[in-house]
Amino acid sequence: MKILLTGANGFLGARILARMQAQPSVTLRGMSQDDMSRYIDEVQPDAIIHTAAISDIGTCEANPEASYHANVLLPVYLAKAAPNSKLVMLSTDQVYNGNPSPGPYREGDETIPSNLYARHKLEMEQRVLEISPGAVLLRATWMYDMPLYQGDNRGNFLMNIIKSVLAGQPTAWSREQYRGLTYVREAAESMTGALQLAGGVYNFGSENSMNMYDTAQFLLFAMGAKGHLLEAGVRGNLWMDCEKARVGGVAFLNTQEGLARCLADYGMGAPGK
Ligand SMILES: NC(=O)c1ccc[n+]([C@@H]2O[C@H](COP(=O)([O-])OP(=O)(O)OC[C@H]3O[C@@H](n4cnc5c(N)ncnc54)[C@H](OP(=O)(O)O)[C@@H]3O)[C@@H](O)[C@H]2O)c1
Secondary structure (H helix, E strand, O other), X not given: OOEEEEOOOOHHHHHHHHHOOOEEOOOOOOOOHHHHHHHHHHHOOOEEEEOOOOOOHHHHHHOHHHHHHHHHHHHHHHHHHOOOOEEEEXXXXXXXXXXXXXXXXXXXXXXXXXXXXXXHHHHHHHHHHHXXXXXXXXXXXXXXXXXXXOOOOOOOHHHHHHHHHHHOOXXXXXXOOEOOEEEHHHHHHOHHHHOOOOOEEEEEOOOOOOEHHHHHHHHHHHHOOOOOEEEEOOOOOOOEOOHHHHHOOOOOOOHHHHXXXXXXXXXXXXXXX
């Protein structure tokens, strides 16, 4: 099976490439429908894992047209260019961020995206599924890992906490916000299973029944680190019920188990843990 991977240099894409046989795509930046169709005709993939995107919420707000091109049009171009390929595309838990009910959210719950990135991801899901009903749209949680050597490393939950400990600075987390956090290497490992899922939208990642403050405290304890936590006033849950993917064969550790696995992978757990 020939799998084309977009965004192979990215945070998730680099870990997928390290795990599975896939052909990294050329950059899709600035591509038109014609460019995409020509490229897909050339490669003839059986499946496409599409991770390329503008994934930073602030960058999307500041550059709405670029966000629309990257996060809506490129996936639509891919779906039109590859009617016979199995498509797996990344969406986000942010599509639930304006839902006033406490959650955890299921795929059938109301999506109320309250930022541009999430609005574009939701439009992308809907348009791709109209074109390609067999496409698999994965609503991913915030993901974390240690940095890659000379990689394009951005902040994530794990690194934000580690940096705050090293700098002796506090970090602020909310006792009133619930969201899943996923070890990106586990997400990368789940791509083989994701390719087997029936077409549709799936919540994708680790479930978390702890609030963000308690999750940060859990991580500090698991590292054996003394950090200084403040309470943030953030509300708005993003936690998801991932039963649909689990039934389809794609199961994750919960957030605390995932953090513990990540620390163990890097030999960073507290002594005796
Ligand atoms: N990171 C997270 O915690 C998280 C959480 C939820 C959902 N997601 C979603 O998961 C997917 C992967 O996220 P990620 O963090 O791995 O992404 P990322 O590292 O920020 O970016 C992935 C790749 O996207 C390509 N890209 C950047 N700007 C682009 C543009 N304007 N047009 C076309 N391609 C562009 C780049 O590849 P080239 O340099 O080759 O062009 C980049 O390496 C995305 O769809 C993201 O929205 C991520």
